[in-house]
Amino acid sequence: SQQGEEDPQALSIQEGENATMNCSYKTSINNLQWYRQNSGRGLVHLILIRSNEREKHSGRLRVTLDTSKKSSSLLITASRAADTASYFCATEKAAGNKLTFGGGTRVLVKP
Amino acid sequence: IAGITQAPTSQILAAGRRMTLRCTQDMRHNAMYWYRQDLGLGLRLIHYSNTAGTTGKGEVPDGYSVSRANTDDFPLTLASAVPSQTSVYFCASSDSVGVGYGYTFGSGTRLTVV
DSSP states (O other), X not given: OOSEEEEOSEEEEETTSOEEEEEEESSXXXXXXXXXXXXXXXXXXXXXXXXXXXXXXXXXXXXXXXXXXXXXXXXXXXXXXXXXXXXXXXXXXXXXXXXXXXXXXXXXXXX | OOSEEEEOSEEEEOTTOOEEEEEEESSOOXXXXXXXXXTXXXXXXXXXXXXXXXXXXXXXXXXXXXOOSSSSBOOEEESSOOGGGOEEEEEEXXXXXXXXXXXXXXXOEEEEEO
């Protein structure tokens, strides 16, 4: 079963635009993580936000977490063609539990 | 280069055959994991190991077995492959358990069972 559900499933934008994708989950969590997967490659860890945090930044990435709504968003600012990839959210329900991944958002950044 | 090495990168396997997917990490991470990725289903946890000498079952363990004889290696074995095990398999590791560390993933093994 998937704990996280990403929305939208696919996103197409022009280079320079911002890309926003959302993740909803069902049960309380210890932390939520975002990963990127380029075609044919493994997942790469982008950012982790803990349940007591509301917002985190890393370079052009901004992640928010709303535990009352059980949702998170990932914003990529000033997108580049190299940002073309699938993005996955993953949740750790409690300390020591394993990550549960959502189905991902496919992002296409057109030059 | 520090990271996770998976082998083979791809394999076509006859149904009923036994196969072991190899995974080796050089980061001295305690925890290791095996996921399978299927279109529309995201990644699902097969088995995991919190530390050398211990293993546990994930969400979809049936038909798979693992061992963790040392810190670096975490092989996944399909005892008798079936077509529903056609998937992309990812091995991952994390530095510790229970404190919210990100996972490091290998590049995957694409397995087709015919």
